[in-house]
Amino acid sequence: MRPALLVLPLAAFILVTFVAPLAVMLGRSLYDPLVADALPETLRLLRQWDGERTPSEPVFETMAGELLKARRERTLGRIATRVNRVQAGLRSALLKSVRKLRSAPRPDSWREAMIAVDPKWAEARTWHAIRRAGERFTLRHYLHALDLDQAPGGGIIRQPPDLRIYLPLLQRTLAVSLGITLLCLLLGYPIAYLIANAPPRRANLLLLLVLVPFWTSLLVRTTSWIVLLQTQGVINDLLAAVGLIAEDQRISMIYNMTGTVVAMTHVLLPFMVLPLYSVMRTIPPLYMSAAASLGANFLQAFRRVYWPQTLPGVAAGSLLVFILAIGYFITPALVGGQSGQLISNMVAYHMQQSLNWGLAAALGGVLLGGVFLLYLVFNRLVGVDRMRLG
């Protein structure tokens, strides 16, 4: 009983600040009642529609009534936004129609009046879109997150090439995260080795050099890279002063993928060094000497004796860096320019700019699922129980 009580505060904290919001966000990616609640009668009538010809007058009349009501209640904009996400271009049709209908006298035929404002109202696919926007539960966001869409007649199709965003970005994010993990391993391994095998005083100093950047604000570290790498920055100035590059051929090292990779590698390096160091510290130096005394040269001794013993640290560091990298947001947003953006920047875009929280949540869900899958593969290959985090 008592141990359970001890973790209760933490469990409650995690439930309130992590599990609940996560569940709410993931819920948003599947459930959206806004249009269904605003146009209930129209959607009911549309259920009997044949799906091919332009709907009949009662549908138009009901919808016009419900739209004008939504305009009065100021929810029209949100409805138009939702419908527009199903089929681009319908926002204008909706808003324009309501704008015109509101100022005109009651028409004899709502059907003709609306088609006169925008011919889209005569097309069947417009009504399919409205019907789909009216679904309370939908997989639409997940389809969009994978650059897919529902065809008007049912069935799933790929988005047109000039609208495919997320899959290429997801690929790029995976590739960049893998690259950064490898870079961190290459850079971090020797440092960790050095620290683990140095005399205590030197080891402490070296460890401090790893930790001080770790303690420094992320923003400060990222902006320092801007100072160093920009076209008028320190490195370019030096290269130009020495004469290695001409004044007008300064290298673009920031606001692109190079900037993202350099800054993120630096920011994430401690997450590789620390687990490696903690594992290496426990490996007695005597093992290497023993291997040497049995006739192994350094490379052989390293490959067959030292490296296998550091694997738990390598695994822990790599997994940590990789998972952090895959969801990284601030650094690519600051130094990534356009070519250095990752999937998290699109999540932020849909959270903050387009306010399509459903899609943002679906992208987050896809990412979460992906990481989980990778974790399972990783567990299969390396074994999580062999991992040492520190």
Added chain:
Amino acid sequence: MLLLSPILAGGGPLALAESLTMVSWGGSYARACEKAFYEPFTEETGIEVREEDYNGGLAQIRAQVETGNVHWDVVDMNMADAVRGCDEGLLEPIVPGDLAPGADGTPAGEDFFPGSLTECGVGTLFYSTIYAYNLEKFAEVKPSTIGDFFDLEKFPGRRGMRRTPQVNLEFALMADGVPLDQVYAILDTQEGLDRAFRKLDSIKDRIVWWEAGAQPPQMLADGEVAMTTAYNGRIFNAQVLENQPFAIVWDGQLLDMGQLVIVAGSPNLQAARQFLSFASTVRSMVAVGRYISYSPARQSGTALISTHLETGVDMKPHMPTAPENVAGGLQYDWEWWSDHIDEMNLRFIAWLLR
């Protein structure tokens, strides 16, 4: 506690003093507005004006209104956003009685330039997006047409552009030879849109993107770009106040109007309405034009454009509405943009990522 009470009582009126949050575009433009009408407004009414900056768009307002946590009162935005925000119910409708008559006594409804009063917005100033270059970079052959902005052979160097599809698509079509009066008709077709993006493609890897209006003059001064699109007033201020060797190309300028709007559910609605009527007087508009080259949205204000307050420069030739500047320019079609911005944004992002 007893000792503190006189202090608290003394601080009472101040703490209770009304205030409102005014959100604008930052930099030299916000400074001009501050001098021209925020400070005079506070002097006259005692209502404090707290300033915040943003870079346009409706996202933040949408988030505030939809979560019921509104902390912005008055926002300075472009026409397209003002109309869209109004349609979406994010903005308070304007009360026509709040607007003062013109300098010559013309009723407000007739004094404003046609189209500058919208359901939820009051037009304040004409501003335009132009492109500017550094004279030191192009000393001999100078760029003079919108086509030159896209001509990397004749005018090499990086280009600054705002990271939105707006304006850039129009510039691309104009540079591609589309006559001014057909730009939006062509943009409305799939082929026209492809054509605009193809034109942008031709300079894509030389573009440096900016977001805040204060960035372009800085990028030009730093030599980060050879030429850049910018708001005309920002370049003007860098020219006269910092003596920067910048030149504006008016050919292909995109003329738009700033609107003041009140956010729906504004916590200081009365103060905000009072502020709006103060800010939309001819006096306030003309006063802004003494700090930065933006011209009044009221007809009776045109004749009152005078000189730059600090340097005495005649402002008339620097205004985006000056006849010689308007000649090769295009009127920004806010209606087209308010209908298409979402689709264009997505397509633009997809294009950027490619």
